[in-house]
Amino acid sequence: MLKLDNVNSGYGRNEILHSISLEISRPAIYVVLGPNGAGKTTLFRTVAGVLKPMSGKVTWTDRTSTLKGG
Numbered sequence: 001m002l003k004l005d006n007v008n009s010g011y012g013r014n015e016i017l018h019s020i021s022l023e024i025s026r027p028a029i030y031v032v033l034g035p036n037g038a039g040k041t042t043l044f045r046t047v048a049g050v051l052k053p054m055s056g057k058v059t060w061t062d063r064t065s066t067l068k069g070g
């Protein structure tokens with residue numbers, strides 16, 4: 001469904017996410033925990049495609065069938 005490989009992301013030259021790798025491969029409810037300023041919103045902006053990673057890769061796979069098939 002969603003995979004992040006060594007994602008670095010941030011604003012201008014200010015890197016907020018450092019080498020984030022994760023994989024979500026089955027439908028479930030996930031939470032992202034962290035204090036204010038930890039980078040939660042930056043992570044969501046990056047997976048949503050609003051922010052382009054400085055390096056690394058965000059991959060959405062099988063999105064259509066996941067949404068249809070539940």
Ligand SMILES: Nc1ncnc2c1ncn2[C@@H]1O[C@H](COP(=O)(O)OP(=O)(O)O)[C@@H](O)[C@H]1O
Pocket residue numbers: 011014016034035036037038039040041042043
């Ligand atoms: N639009 C922006 N431009 C520059 N820096 C930002 C911007 N939004 C957030 N930041 C910075 O990115 C860091 C992480 O913020 P954010 O992702 O909003 O954290 P959280 O959602 O976990 O509170 C903070 O240091 C914040 O100041």
Ligand SMILES: [Mg+2]
Pocket residue numbers: 040041042
């Ligand atoms: Mg936030």
